[in-house]
Amino acid sequence: MSFIRLSFKLKEVFFVNKFIRVNMETLEVTVGTVPEKYAGLGGRALTSNFVNDEVKPTCHPLGKNNKVIIAPGLLSGTTAPNSGRLSVGAKSPLTGTIKESNTGGSSSQMLAKMGIKALVIEGMPKEDKFYIIKVTMDGVTIEEAPSQILGGCGNYEAIKVLNEKYGNHVGMALTGPAGEYRLPSANISFKDPDGNIRSAGRGGLGAVLGSKKVKGIVIDSTGASSVPIADPEKFKAASKVFAKALLDHPVAGQGLAAYGTDVLVNILNEAGGLPANNFTAGRIDHNDNISGETMNATITERGGEGKVSHGCHKGCIIRCSQWYPDKQGKYITSGFEYETIWGLGADGGIKDLDIIAYIDRAMDDVGVDSIETAVAVATAMDGGLIPWGDGEAVLKIVQEMAKPTPLARIIASGTSVVGKVCGLFRVPVVKDQGIPAYDPRSVKGIGLTYATTTMGADHTAGYCISGNILKVGADIDPLKKEGQVEYARAMQIGTAAIDSSGMCLFVYFGIADNPGGYQALIDMINAQYGLELTADDLDTLGKAVLKVEKDFNTRAGFTNHHDRLPEFMEYEPLPPHNEVWNFTPEEIDEVWNF
């Protein structure tokens, strides 16, 4: 292995607000302070502004003009609970739109403590070699990737190899085998504090990193100090209020901590909004096999390495993750999310939670988005490429994404490609991204978010609403149109703001039901940066982020006509409520009227 370049000494140059650019064409690194126009931005606000400023909207996402930016949120690296989310931005090879995908793991807090506001990766190497970018307090190096982690080596093994090389304490972002092959569902996999895997899942950003021949980013924060806080006393007080708001809320204590996000299987099933058999039904009979309640009982009964509750990064006090073990109690997977289990279990009809867990592990190992893959699998089942409910067949295909075989390539190319290959009209995508686990025909507000978000169909794009407009929620009936436009608009604005803070979206529950909690979030940002922001300022930030993203998409060729749900939802009623999608184009476009 050859050492390529040691470009600078970080400690001597800057201590905070570092803005690092890694040029993969020249294999040079430059570091500067964060440009003035990005001061005060973090997370999604920073990544989306940067992509809009510097990425040619019409560029090929896998070509040399695309850029990847990685940015911790505003509060990352502090002691604020649940503040360890990291945003990754680029033009998406799956959707062709701007993309922000965020993740847990250790990297966000490490980068923030090292004073790094953003790491940008641009250009493409001339040579067909994969590299590791190593970021330490002493400098940034670009090294050739060890050969044993290339050409199909899974992420679990790659983490082991890199741990041995760089030490267990380092943080990591990895391009898995799917990313090396630049498949459109490829994610970026991040090491969590236990050496397991979290993902910046949606939109194929792993393929972009793969196109730049970056196999991994290794972050060693040894020697980093704590994040500077302008008013430590105020910060501490606000953080205490915020933590209490989260912990007092039943979602943290009774819901997510015990049952994970998979608690939603039974709830959406009962509401008739759990898409099944490639979006042809809204309810299944085998919900008990795959529910969060069953997952909890199974983990508890099996014991061993199983844990019902676990945090994806240090400082998470909600702990929605878990370690799901096999029958002998040995760890299979963690971060075993509702959307994955829904996609394979309800939409694809796989009735065995264990086989779904093995598929989840395999998806993490090859580095593909578990939502896109699950929706693509169900679509492929509808198209006759895979037998309905055949978990073993799906597991084999996902494992083959490491080679990859032609069928594995097709599935990892996402739902839209699978729909075309199979000659289907029932293809559940918006802007070529698979629709997740909530059917828009029976949960209409979420449908408006799927249609209008800048990201392609994405439930997390409409997750948070600011405390001062909560009253919108009181009038919502899931099957009626009233209030839904306001709901989808407010949720997307709130989410864009929270995604910029470095906070996990699940803090939303504590702060939405408790206005004091929302104020505490703002107070923490104010105390850290010496600001006087109000709830209205956060709203303004959220709106600005959305408009920047929309601007990129417009310049990339997207129009209002792309803000539409798939047509089949307008004429195929969804049992049990037998509803169709009935918003007019003009009504949908109103979401953007702000």
Next chain:
Amino acid sequence: MTKSGTFDPMTDEKKQLEIRGFLQLDAFLKKKYGTMPVFYEIDGPITGIELAKELGIKREDIEVIFVNGFVQEVNYTLNPGDRMAFLPPGCPGPYRIALGFYGKNQDNAANFKIQRKDSK
């Protein structure tokens, strides 16, 4: 037929409720009745609160109920033949708004201290 047990559609359909419990009530009902869903005979209309009392479910363990696929407030009246479910506090996500919880839990001070629409 006892008050709860296996569903016989030929004889029981009109007199029974089909009951589910979510979160901790899933384990509670499975333990108590050995099955999920529970088919439970009623003589006539009954409210969610009354039913909960009969089943030994604590009031504070219910945020809203589902009735035939729709979210309802806890004192909503159930009729024989209905499919219903008890949902404790703890459902995450924007679904708390999108499914209509916020319109149905406003008398339920034990769960979420949000302001009533008419209290402003």
